[in-house]
Amino acid sequence: MNIVARVEEIYHILHAMPEVGFSEHRTAAYLAGELAKAGYAVQTGIGGSTGVTGTLDSGVPGPVVGLRADMDALLHTVDGVEKCVHSCGHDAHSAMVLTAAEALAAAPPAKGKLKIVFQPAEEKLDGALSMIDAGAVDDLDILAGIHLRPIQEASLGQATPALYHGSSYIALADVKGVTAHGARPHLGVNAIDAAAAVVGAVNAIRLNPVEAWSIKTTKLQAGGATLNAIPDRAEMAFDLRAQNNATMDGLLAKLPPLVEHAAAAVGATASVTIKGGVPAAEYNQGMVAIAREAIVAVLGDQGLLAPIVTPGGEDFHYFVKKNPKLKPAYIGLGCDLTPGLHHPDMKFNLAALPKGVEILCEFVRRAVAGA
């Protein structure tokens, strides 16, 4: 198989049919069909949605080694028109993983099982959870993912064996006061006073400054058409970031009582809802070492970058959070990507794709051999 031509062919097919999270019907059908042609036992419609897995069993006991790609694209408004664009490169990830799956099926590892995982809705941050909750990935021992990197992090011919994504969460607060006439504020409880107390309290949170973390109020909506009445309701939102899971756990534990008490200080009540988020990266150093070897085997020593710390989030990290025995690895691939991920004009050099395929195949072969 000519992987250079094949990965580009698949990429162009996927690039031409971008679909948003949980709507990747054509993408999933295409990937499932190609996996079946390559000899994989395919499962589709996972979690009642678009998730796909393909399993290739050597028939010899050994590890279940997985490759995972995300399938979804993003909505952008370009010249006033909303359109779907593969601006995060998930078409490239699926193309690399499918090509690697085909190459590995042509020369399969001597033991264990290969498991290919195409997940929906990474951008919605709950696509991985939909696969986990459906029990579709319970059998994995090792799982590798790959993501294109912007040129500021890596160039064509370079890759990192570990992308340290941060944890990010969104929390909402519903603040309730008591309305009253503007002339009689003492008969009411002003929800804006309560919200202001909450903003101050949130900004006074203290966590270990050695760790990277932040919390910001990102929404404060209160008051309405009646400007001479005391508002009885405020809606708030907070963006929480932390570079490790223990710090995020601390932040998530502090926030609800702090919001409730700050509101109570002015006589209001408040309730906090954690809307959702993703855990930070936690890698198995043995797998990072194998990813490093795979990169050097394909790109040479000069292509190997140090681990990269990025504040961005990735729902890949739910796979290990929900299955602590899983050994994960996540490779960042340089491809001269400009102007940036999530930009509707995102472009990259397609010459990176076959390199990504080779790195994934090297990773699988080494992981199986070492298990």
Ligand SMILES: [Zn+2]
């Ligand atoms: Zn993205």
Ligand SMILES: [Zn+2]
């Ligand atoms: Zn992405």
